[in-house]
Amino acid sequence: MVHAPLPNDQLEPKAERHLWGHFSSLGHSVDGTSIIERGEGCYVWDNHGKQYLDGLAGLYTTQVGYGRPELAKAAGDQTAQLGFFPIWTYAHPKAVELAARLADLSPGNLNRVFFTSGGSEAVESAFKLARQYFHEIGEHDRYKVISRNLAYHGTTMGALSITGLEFAKTPFEPLVPGALKVDNTLDFARAYDGDPDLLGVAAANQIEQCILDAGPETVAAVFLEPVQNAGGCFVPPDGYFARVREICDQYGVLLVSDEVICAYGRLGEMFGSQALDYQADIITTAKGLTSGHSPLGAVLVSDKVAEPFADTDHVFQHGFTFAGHPVSCAVALANLDIIEDDNLLAHVRTNASTFIDALAPLADLPIVSEVRGMGYFYGIELMKDVDNGVFFSDDEAQELIRGFLSLRLADLGLLCRADARGEPVIQLSPPLIAGPDEFDFMASVIQQALTEAMARMSTVA
Numbered sequence: 337m338v339h340a341p342l343p344n345d346q347l348e349p350k351a352e353r354h355l356w357g358h359f360s361s362l363g364h365s366v367d368g369t370s371i372i373e374r375g376e377g378c379y380v381w382d383n384h385g386k387q388y389l390d391g392l393a394g395l396y397t398t399q400v401g402y403g404r405p406e407l408a409k410a411a412g413d414q415t416a417q418l419g420f421f422p423i424w425t426y427a428h429p430k431a432v433e434l435a436a437r438l439a440d441l442s443p444g445n446l447n448r449v450f451f452t453s454g455g456s457e458a459v460e461s462a463f464k465l466a467r468q469y470f471h472e473i474g475e476h477d478r479y480k481v482i483s484r485n486l487a488y489h490g491t492t493m494g495a496l497s498i499t500g501l502e503f504a505k506t507p508f509e510p511l512v513p514g515a516l517k518v519d520n521t522l523d524f525a526r527a528y529d530g531d532p533d534l535l536g537v538a539a540a541n542q543i544e545q546c547i548l549d550a551g552p553e554t555v556a557a558v559f560l561e562p563v564q565n566a567g568g569c570f571v572p573p574d575g576y577f578a579r580v581r582e583i584c585d586q587y588g589v590l591l592v593s594d595e596v597i598c599a600y601g602r603l604g605e606m607f608g609s610q611a612l613d614y615q616a617d618i619i620t621t622a623k624g625l626t627s628g629h630s631p632l633g634a635v636l637v638s639d640k641v642a643e644p645f646a647d648t649d650h651v652f653q654h655g656f657t658f659a660g661h662p663v664s665c666a667v668a669l670a671n672l673d674i675i676e677d678d679n680l681l682a683h684v685r686t687n688a689s690t691f692i693d694a695l696a697p698l699a700d701l702p703i704v705s706e707v708r709g710m711g712y713f714y715g716i717e718l719m720k721d722v723d724n725g726v727f728f729s730d731d732e733a734q735e736l737i738r739g740f741l742s743l744r745l746a747d748l749g750l751l752c753r754a755d756a757r758g759e760p761v762i763q764l765s766p767p768l769i770a771g772p773d774e775f776d777f778m779a780s781v782i783q784q785a786l787t788e789a790m791a792r793m794s795t796v797a
């Protein structure tokens with residue numbers, strides 16, 4: 337018997353009763369917005385037929401957009417041929433092919449690929465790998481990891497410890513010991529009053545100070561996103577990553593580039609570290625690897641880090657049943673084909689300036705303090721009164737974001753992220769196939785929603 341789908345009018349009540357939405361309060365699993373039913377290109381439709389431009393690519397994920405028959409075919413063919421097999425002690429052809437292809441595409445000698453099911457598992461795996469690596473080479477005291485305030489690195493206990501968002505961590509304390517934090521580059525830049533040309537070096541030197549304070553012989557790794565997402569697209573100042581690399585080399589610390597968002601074209605190169613010109617020891621990826629069409633993460637590991645695991649006495653004691661799933665690997669290969677065949681990296685590089693030009697006039701609104709980002713990844717930061725330097729209080733920010741902007745932007749047909757984890761910010765990260773029409777639509781909807789937000793604020797005040 338074929339199970340009948342739920343009638344449309346049952347979807348919202350059943351969701352409210354049964355679906356536990358992530359980072360959502362119970363009873364509001366769909367957060368008052370939409371149940372998304374279908375996608376095509378840069379657009380999705382909800383269960384009432386309303387069309388939205390997906391300005392966030394799902395969740396920084398659908399690089400090639402929706403409805404690609406190549407991805408459906410790859411998933412279908414692989415399901416028919418071998419619908420599942422683990423990569424614990426076995427392999428399957430698609431995992432081998434994808435690992436070799438990623439090794440080939442990645443910068444430097446990142447020649448080993450450890451698959452996961454998603455981004456948190458990728459970060460968790462990199463954390464454990466860094467710790468076991470030092471254990472294997474006899475540097476047993478190196479267990480601490482450094483990351484930046486506000487940065488999001490995932491929700492499993494290790495990845496959460498690396499995350500710099502207090503609200504996400506507090507309910508789960510105590511977390512994994514030894515997860516140290518430094519300022520993110522935006523907070524550092526705003527407090528900095530030294531030579532502007534040395535800003536990047538000075539921001540990176542915080543990491544050196546943290547290593548020295550912790551005891552260099554105790555620090556295993558530094559976890560950094562190329563462009564930090566949480567807080568709203570913090571592009572690092574010039575010289576930052578060159579100096580971070582120097583510091584890591586000097587103190588024997590691994591540099592992990594968390595590219596769960598920034599890989600696979602988001603910044604106009606296959607990997608975010610290529611766009612910002614630095615070499616990581618480990619790159620963590622997920623999301624865009626399959627354009628989200630099937631769950632998969634990949635940790636790219638340098639020859640140096642893999643070397644101690646070369647013989648059977650030194651197994652990396654870690655794995656997941658679904659990691660490197662054959663259907664996901666087949667989808668990832670087809671997704672990489674599309675990225676290459678459709679020249680999406682060049683498309684992003686060529687169109688990034690048109691994107692920022694479309695968004696730039698938003699900075700003239702009295703509520704917008706900054707428009708920043710790169711590639712296909714932008715944040716529009718909001719302030720209560722830019723001219724007089726007045727920030728929103730936490731309550732005001734929540735009311736603006738949750739009480740008005742998120743819903744209004746969706747109402748106007750734009751899905752994007754309105755967030756208040758640092759200063760309130762609207763974030764855009766559309767599918768990489770987006771072009772000038774989509775940029776103009778995003779800019780005009782945001783312009784309208786912010787203009788209404790300002791009118792609302794003056795009425796409330």
Ligand SMILES: Cc1ncc(COP(=O)(O)O)c(C=O)c1O
Binds near residue numbers: 456488489594622
């Ligand atoms: C930089 C970064 N790392 C890790 C993660 C966790 O990925 P996932 O949600 O797939 O577990 C995310 C998710 O957004 C992320 O942005």
